[in-house]
Amino acid sequence: MTGPGAGSPLARAKRRAALPFLLPLIVxxxxxxxxxxxxxxxxxxxxxxxxAGLAPHFVGIANYTYLLxxxxxxxxxxxxxxxxxxxxxxxxxxxxxxxLALNEKMRGRGILRAAMLIPWAIPTVVAxxxxxxxxxxxxxxxxxxxxxxxxxxxxxxxTADPDLALWTVIAVDVxxxxxxxxxxxxxxxxxxxxxxxxxxxxxxxxxxxRFFRITLPLIRPALMVAVTFRSLDALRVFDLxxxxxxxxxxxxSMSVYARxxxxxxxxxxxxxxxxxxxxxxxxALTSLLVIAGRIQAAPEEDDR
Amino acid sequence: MTWxxxxxxxxxxxxxLLLVVIFLYATLPFIWAIATSLRTGAxxxxxxxxxxxxxxxxxxxALGGRTFLRSIAxxxxxxxxxxxxxLLIGLxxxxxxxxxxxxxxxxxLATILAVSMFPQVAxxxxxxxxxxxxxxxxxxxxxxxxxxxxxxxxxxxxLATFMRNLPIELEEAAMVDGATTMVVLTRIFLPLLAPAxxxxxxxxxxxxxxxxxxALTFTLTDEKRTVPVAIALMTGSSAFExxxxxxxxxxxxxxxxxxxxVLVFQRRIAAGLVAGAVKG
Numbered sequence: 402m403t404g405p406g407a408g409s410p411l412a413r414a415k416r417r418a419a420l421p422f423l424l425p426l427i428v429x430x431x432x433x434x435x436x437x438x439x440x441x442x443x444x445x446x447x448x449x450x451x452x453a454g455l456a457p458h459f460v461g462i463a464n465y466t467y468l469l470x471x472x473x474x475x476x477x478x479x480x481x482x483x484x485x486x487x488x489x490x491x492x493x494x495x496x497x498x499x500x501l502a503l504n505e506k507m508r509g510r511g512i513l514r515a516a517m518l519i520p521w522a523i524p525t526v527v528a529x530x531x532x533x534x535x536x537x538x539x540x541x542x543x544x545x546x547x548x549x550x551x552x553x554x555x556x557x558x559x560t561a562d563p564d565l566a567l568w569t570v571i572a573v574d575v576x577x578x579x580x581x582x583x584x585x586x587x588x589x590x591x592x593x594x595x596x597x598x599x600x601x602x603x604x605x606x607x608x609x610x611r612f613f614r615i616t617l618p619l620i621r622p623a624l625m626v627a628v629t630f631r632s633l634d635a636l637r638v639f640d641l642x643x644x645x646x647x648x649x650x651x652x653x654s655m656s657v658y659a660r661x662x663x664x665x666x667x668x669x670x671x672x673x674x675x676x677x678x679x680x681x682x683x684x685a686l687t688s689l690l691v692i693a694g695r696i697q698a699a700p701e702e703d704d705r
Numbered sequence: 706m707t708w709x710x711x712x713x714x715x716x717x718x719x720x721x722l723l724l725v726v727i728f729l730y731a732t733l734p735f736i737w738a739i740a741t742s743l744r745t746g747a748x749x750x751x752x753x754x755x756x757x758x759x760x761x762x763x764x765x766x767a768l769g770g771r772t773f774l775r776s777i778a779x780x781x782x783x784x785x786x787x788x789x790x791x792l793l794i795g796l797x798x799x800x801x802x803x804x805x806x807x808x809x810x811x812x813x814l815a816t817i818l819a820v821s822m823f824p825q826v827a828x829x830x831x832x833x834x835x836x837x838x839x840x841x842x843x844x845x846x847x848x849x850x851x852x853x854x855x856x857x858x859x860x861x862x863x864l865a866t867f868m869r870n871l872p873i874e875l876e877e878a879a880m881v882d883g884a885t886t887m888v889v890l891t892r893i894f895l896p897l898l899a900p901a902x903x904x905x906x907x908x909x910x911x912x913x914x915x916x917x918x919x920a921l922t923f924t925l926t927d928e929k930r931t932v933p934v935a936i937a938l939m940t941g942s943s944a945f946e947x948x949x950x951x952x953x954x955x956x957x958x959x960x961x962x963x964x965x966x967v968l969v970f971q972r973r974i975a976a977g978l979v980a981g982a983v984k985g
Contacts (some may be wrong), residue, residue: 417806420801420807425793425794426795426861427795427813429853429857430816433851434854437831437832438827440831444831444834494742500831502720502727507717507721507724512728514971515968516728517731519735519964519967520735520965524914524917524959524963525917526915526933527738528734530952530955530956534949534952538944539750541747542737576730576734603729636916637824637826642936655826656825659829660826663830672830673831676828676829677970679824680824680827683822683824684822687819687822
């Protein structure tokens with residue numbers, strides 16, 4: 402795979418060294434990922450509760466049957482899917498557009514590129530609180546601006562109105578996560594050689610044609626990877642909903658639902674079932690995306 | 706010809722306008738948070754930029770609060786230890802995965818990738834149980850340990866890719882001279898890896914600094930809160946009136962160092978995020 406022939410003394414010496422070098426990683430991953438995941442799956446089949454001293458009993462798939470019959474769970478599933486699809490779609494379109502603008506040779510684009518990183522660097526909790534304040538239904542600057550401009554007659558309860566809460570969360574996520582898309586799109590754009598555009602000029606393609614016929618197909622692989630990462634991130638969303646809308650069912654995600662049952666209602670068995678269901682969904686989607694996008698699973702020789 | 710030039714100029718102008726809009730979109734919310742943090746009383750609710758002279762009262766009361774300074778210290782301790790531990794483990798594992806071939810290497814890489822896609826909530830109850838068994842509930846070590854689940858995969862992945870691209874002659878020469886693997890790693894690779902270590906370290910630091918779900922669930926007392934939890938749970942003297950000025954002051958305090966780090970190391974961080982995602 403790498404280096405000299407597998408039989409050389411160097412390769413053998415290195416192979417001997419590999420296991421002790423890997424041991425800390427393997428032990429840590431088993432401890433913080435493998436074991437907790439297995440225990441969560443096991444707990445989801447029991448009636449475990451948070452109070453100490455109660456030995457959990459095996460209850461089979463009872464938690465799951467209840468889960469599938471709970472309308473609030475399905476509303477959490479719907480919220481999560483709507484959130485993930487809408488926010489990732491908006492972030493991708495906005496991210497590519499902004500990356501195209503930042504890729505033009507202009508004075509001050511260095512400052513702009515740095516500014517784009519600010520929303521990414523701000524802790525999600527802080528970003529949520531900032532927007533909570535800006536969107537405050539009485540004193541928020543957004544409402545005051547909308548009132549002053551005559552767009553609305555009465556202040557809008559962005560985070561409390563059940564019809565609006567989810568869209569508000571999406572808007573804040575778009576603000577927070579678009580920079581990630583910009584960054585990855587920009588990196589892909591900068592790898593494109595100028596010559597292909599010269600050829601396009603001869604062919605008489607306009608800017609829009611150039612984008613759809615040349616740029617987009619070329620940055621598509623990188624874009625697919627970015628979309629995959631963002632989608633997986635969006636499906637496990639927790640912080641934004643927790644801070645912006647509390648535990649309001651109108652906008653609760655699957656993660657919020659699972660934690661609420663686990664911690665607030667102390668129902669570890671049932672909460673674990675919800676968490677496991679989310680895990681299975683994400684695992685299925687990941688496999689689909691990996692197969693569809695043929696994302697490479699290892700840093701291999703040929704991509705040096 | 707002139708029409709073409711006019712059109713070009715118009716295009717440049719539109720682009721410049723677009724860039725200004727993008728700049729404002731990215732920065733205004735944070736600027737508004739800073740503006741709010743400098744106001745108290747009635748001025749807080751006045752949208753005019755000239756409503757009052759700026760005051761540092763909010764900063765005084767945020768920092769003078771019983772536990773906020775403690776929360777900052779907690780966050781520094783947790784994020785710092787997370788960075789050290791994940792770099793240490795990532796360095797040795799990255800070497801094994803990047804420079805040697807052994808059976809099961811691809812499987813291990815695929816597993817690492819899979820772990821990075823775990824939703825945190827999927828391990829929440831199992832992790833909670835583990836932490837209670839280890840006696841680490843309401844202890845900062847619980848956070849250091851649990852944060853490995855999201856910093857390790859990324860760190861190992863980037864370091865392995867980076868080491869794979871270093872020339873083989875380097876270690877061959879050293880090995881011929883009788884150097885052990887550990888010597889090769891610490892004397893030859895470590896200096897070359899400095900940029901990659903800075904990048905992965907920074908990204909791990911930011912991720913640990915910002916984490917909320919585990920910190921909210923695995924700590925209980927105010928003395929053990931990290932910054933995001935402290936800010937999320939900030940309440941005023943009355944339950945109905947949140948101290949927005951103070952919340953914004955606290956937010957600015959914990960964000961300014963982060964934004965400064967990002968601005969100073971922006972190229973590094975951008976390169977690291979791309980390296981972590983490109984091979985995804």
